[in-house]
Amino acid sequence: xxxxxxxxxxxxxxxxxxxxxxxxxxxxxxxxxxxxxxxxxxxxxxxxxxxxxxxxxxxxxxxxxxxxxxxxxxxxxxxxxxxxxxxxxxxxxxxxxxxxxxxxxxxxxxxxxxxxxxxxxxxxxxxxxxxxxxxxxxxxxxxxxxxxxxxxxxxxxxxxxxxxxxxxxxxxxxxxxxxxxxxxxxxxxxxxxxxxxxxxxxxxxxxxxxxxxxxxxxxxxxxxxxxxxxxxxxxxxxxxxxxxxxxxxxxxxxxxxxxxxxxxxxxxxxxxxxxxxxxxx
Numbered sequence: 498x499x500x501x502x503x504x505x506x507x508x509x510x511x512x513x514x515x516x517x518x519x520x521x522x523x524x525x526x527x528x529x530x531x532x533x534x535x536x537x538x539x540x541x542x543x544x545x546x547x548x549x550x551x552x553x554x555x556x557x558x559x560x561x562x563x564x565x566x567x568x569x570x571x572x573x574x575x576x577x578x579x580x581x582x583x584x585x586x587x588x589x590x591x592x593x594x595x596x597x598x599x600x601x602x603x604x605x606x607x608x609x610x611x612x613x614x615x616x617x618x619x620x621x622x623x624x625x626x627x628x629x630x631x632x633x634x635x636x637x638x639x640x641x642x643x644x645x646x647x648x649x650x651x652x653x654x655x656x657x658x659x660x661x662x663x664x665x666x667x668x669x670x671x672x673x674x675x676x677x678x679x680x681x682x683x684x685x686x687x688x689x690x691x692x693x694x695x696x697x698x699x700x701x702x703x704x705x706x707x708x709x710x711x712x713x714x715x716x717x718x719x720x721x722x723x724x725x726x727x728x729x730x731x732x733x734x735x736x737x738x739x740x741x742x743x744x745x746x747x748x749x750x751x752x753x754x755x756x757x758x759x760x761x762x763x764x765x766x767x768x769x770x771x772x773x774x775x776x777x778x
Contacts, residue, residue, distance in 0.1 A: 504539045504548040512604040515674045519563035520600045528593025570761045572600045605673035612681035613640040620748035657684045680705035693727045703735035
């Protein structure tokens with residue numbers, strides 16, 4: 498298998514596991530340099546790498562910058578100079594220079610909506626605009642209808658016995674990073690009991706509930722012998738504080754929180770970051 502194929506296959510496999518990776522590509526070469534344009538190297542958050550962009554000091558510097566890009570979740574273009582002079586920034590003695598584009602690759606995001614009611618519909622529409630995959634689950638046949646969620650990859654009905662509180666096994670998304678939003682009518686607790694036991698767990702678990710209801714559900718989940726640290730990951734009440742009241746406003750607040758976490762952002766107003774803070778110039 499060629500180097501390009503090995504690098505790209507490893508990238509796809511990592512993304513399928515929900516791992517963020519950086520793809521470093523030599524995009525231009527001036528003068529003498531160890532690799533030609535198009536050479537690639539894959540870098541993981543822990544510093545592991547596959548492929549090569551030139552070895553030695555250059556490669557160590559690229560790995561360092563790739564890990565920084567992964568931590569910041571932001572792609573970047575870096576220029577590296579091979580100087581024969583006594584230059585601390587030099588990465589070698591070839592006398593040339595290379596530009597390397599470090600692209601942060603994010604795993605595909607799936608919004609897993611439990612409960613196909615009033616909040617779920619605007620939530621699904623907005624998530625589709627953000628390019629997220631959609632799964633919608635409900636126990637009511639009249640609500641779990643694909644025509645209500647045309648952008649969803651899967652709309653499924655799950656059996657729930659209200660008398661016994663038994664919930665059939667939930668379908669588990671098999672790819673990428675999962676953001677779960679629980680907005681059910683009566684089966685929040687058994688649904689959360691299942692989700693919190695997934696391996697790996699969702700990157701985000703939001704519960705549409707009041708503070709009082711959320712506290713009661715957390716207490717009951719602890720009684721089910723779920724680890725306290727797992728129960729503590731539930732975000733409830735869900736979403737950013739936007740003063741949301743309508744289903745559409747609640748959906749916006751939820752996705753704002755999901756996007757904030759996905760991008761590693763603060764959620765603070767951009768004008769609080771200073772003159773050029775955070776946004777497009």
